[in-house]
Structures are given as C-alpha cells and as structure tokens.
Amino acid sequence: MPAPLYEADVADGLEALAAEEVRRRLQPHVSMEPVALRGAVRFRFGDAPRRLFDLKTVLAVFQLHRLDVPRPRALLGDQHWRALCTAAAAIVHLHPPGAFETFYLSAAGAHTATMQRIAEGMANHLGLRRVQTPDEGHFLMRIRRPPEGSAGWDVLFRLTPRPLSARAWRVCNYPGAMNxxxxxxxxxxxxxxxxxxxxxxxxxxxxxxxxxxxxxxxxxxxxxxxxxxxxxxxxxxxxxxxxxxxxxxxxxxxxxxxxxxxxxxxxxxxxxxxxxxxxxxxxxxxxxxxxxxxxxxxxxxxxxxxxxxxxxxxxxxxxxxxxxxxxxxxxxxxxxxxxxxxxxxxxxx
Ligand SMILES: C[S@@+](CC[C@H](N)C(=O)[O-])C[C@H]1O[C@@H](n2cnc3c(N)ncnc32)[C@H](O)[C@@H]1O
Incomplete structure (x- = not known):
C-alpha cells in the first residue's frame, strides 16, 4: 500500500520553499508528488501524521483521497463512505477530545442536495456542528475535481482544527500582522x-x-x-x-x-x-x-x-x-x- 497522500496549502510563490521544508523535516518517510495547482505542495508520507503539525511554512495540511467515482453522489456508496468516515475519525483522534467542535464543507455546488447529504452525514458521523463559513470550521472537508484534470473526485480533510499559520504564540493580535x-x-x-x-x-x-x-x-x-x-x-x-x-x-x-x-x-x-x-x-x-x-x-x-x-x-x-x-x-x-x-x-x- 502506498503511504497516505497529503496536500498542503501554501502562500502562492513560496511553494519551492515549503517543499524544501517538507523534505527536510520529514525525510526519509516522504516522497514529493507533482501538483498542478499554485499555492499547494503534495507529498506521500509514511510516518505519524502528527509530525505534519510541525510544518512552519505551510498554511494548512490536508489528507487527500483521490476516488475513482464519476460524480460526488457515488462518495455516499457504502465502500467509499465507510473508508472516508474512518479516515476522518482517525484525524479527529489525533487531537485531544473536544479539539474539533464544528464542521465545514468546501465544495463547488456545496448547496446541492448531494453535497448537503455528504456534509450532514460526515458532521453527524464525527459528532460535530455544521457551520457556514470556513473560518468558523474546525474540521474542514473539501470536495473537488482533481486539478490535474484526471477522472474522479478528490476529498480532502484538514488535519488540524486551526490552520498551521495560526500560531499558538500569537496571543496579541495586531491588524497589520504578517502571516x-x-x-x-x-x-x-x-x-x-x-x-x-x-x-x-x-x-x-x-x-x-x-x-x-x-x-x-x-x-x-x-x-x-x-x-x-x-x-x-x-x-x-x-x-x-x-x-x-x-x-x-x-x-x-x-x-x-x-x-x-x-x-x-x-x-x-x-x-x-x-x-x-x-x-x-x-x-x-x-x-x-x-x-x-x-x-x-x-x-x-x-x-x-x-x-x-x-x-x-x-x-x-x-x-x-x-x-x-x-x-x-x-x-x-x-x-x-x-x-x-x-x-x-x-x-x-
Ligand atoms: C506592516 S506593519 C508591521 C507588522 C508586523 N510585521 C507584524 O507582524 O505585526 C509596519 C510597522 O511599521 C511601524 N513603523 C512605521 N514607521 C516607522 C518608523 N519610522 N520607524 C519604526 N517603525 C515604524 C508601524 O508602527 C507598524 O507597526
């Protein structure tokens, strides 16, 4: 089985620097993967996912599931749905109880009946309250077409309840503060x-x-x-x-x-x-x-x-x-x- 696939959001323009950090911190368990997106770095990582929380040049890290399905509705099919639920619950369990309270689904057509069923189903499975803005969401799920133009659909789960760019040391906020x-x-x-x-x-x-x-x-x-x-x-x-x-x-x-x-x-x-x-x-x-x-x-x-x-x-x-x-x-x-x-x-x- 190949190691799990991850994708990190990074500031557009800093991809090479972020990829270098990923390689430096995570070797020898990491292999970089191509990604046809600006502002993203993709890699396979075969060690404890908690180690990804230490990345400092990435905005957020997501686990990426590329599923060979013709349309989002098929994600609700028994086999895929069970695998997605298991993966999402494993992410919640990486953190202390109560770290995630809210759930947000980001997807084109998030208002459609299928996407609503997916969001409702996943929020219920995880025992989280659905919210309507990403900033309020602790558990973030993204659904999209593969940016490479290949067949299927991508499901991404953010690994942390807050973006990694939100540093624990920032106890005093300043309106002009740098990312x-x-x-x-x-x-x-x-x-x-x-x-x-x-x-x-x-x-x-x-x-x-x-x-x-x-x-x-x-x-x-x-x-x-x-x-x-x-x-x-x-x-x-x-x-x-x-x-x-x-x-x-x-x-x-x-x-x-x-x-x-x-x-x-x-x-x-x-x-x-x-x-x-x-x-x-x-x-x-x-x-x-x-x-x-x-x-x-x-x-x-x-x-x-x-x-x-x-x-x-x-x-x-x-x-x-x-x-x-x-x-x-x-x-x-x-x-x-x-x-x-x-x-x-x-x-x-
Ligand atoms: C863009 S903000 C810096 C934000 C900072 N990097 C952060 O993350 O909070 C620019 C800062 O320059 C300061 N500043 C403006 N003119 C200055 C000067 N002549 N000497 C020193 N500081 C100055 C402002 O007070 C302001 O705090």
Missing amino acids: ATVAHAMALLTAPHPDDIVFNPCCGSGTLLIERGLIAPAARLLGCDIEPAVLACARENALAAGLAERIEWEAWDACQTPLPEKSVDVILSDLPFGGLVGSHAENERLYPAFVQEMARIARPGARGALITHEVRLLNTVLEAQTAWRVEQVLKVTLGGLHPRIFLLRRQVW
Missing part, C-alpha cells in the same frame, strides 16, 4: 546562523523576529517600532513563544536608530504597505531614509529580507543606491494581497 508562514519563509531565506545579530525594524507585533527566534539561536535579536503600544503586543507574543529573554524590543524610529555603524548581520522587515498601516505619501519619505539607515548599520555582506506591497517605490529607492544589491525578488500572493520579498546583500566597499 506567520510568510514570516517564517522570510527568516529562512536569510540563512539563519547562531552568530547573527538580527534586527527587525518596523517590527509591529513581532511576527518576523519571533519566527526567526524559533528557527535557530542568534547572537542578538532586536526589534524596533515607532509605536510603543505595538511593542507591548510584541512582548506578549514573545513571552508566549518562550522568547521573552532572547528578544529586545525598542521604541525607535527605524530611520534614525542608535545602533552603531556596521553592527548588524541580518535585517528583516515588513514595511508599512500604505494600506492598513501608513500611507503612500508617508512611505515616499520613509523608504529612502529607511534604506539609507539600514545601509549604515549593516555589516558588509549583511543579508536583508524586506517585504512590501509598495513594490514600485522600493524598486525606485533601491535603484537609486549602491549599498544594497538585490539578489532575488519573490512575488507572494496571499489573501488577495501580492507583496514581494526583496532579498538584499550589503555590498562591501
């Missing part, structure tokens, strides 16, 4: 090293620095934000992440820090986009001053990873200077936003 899986990916892209002095200007609620701190030790982890109130939020999150002792938070203007010249190895920042936080006019002043200050405090050879929606503005600012070389630009799509991650290297003069 933690994207933050994790950005931190990985700076090739974390235990000797790094890592600076996170414009840290907000601390997502980037906390994810970096959870990946590997560092010589110093330092975050700053101009809003003192948001630093209280970052402190609460760091405490919940077990990093309270390791991260320093400062109420500084990122464009004028007291840090010495050439003192930082890594700069990680989620710049104000001018949407929820800041405005385009403010950003036109902020971005050049920010890039200049980062060039002052970065050691020659330092790595930078900046994420922003203000792609044209950041491109213009970076083209007008020579201190930072742009090594890679990654386009990410998530929740209707299309920010880019700029990977930079401080030049040696």
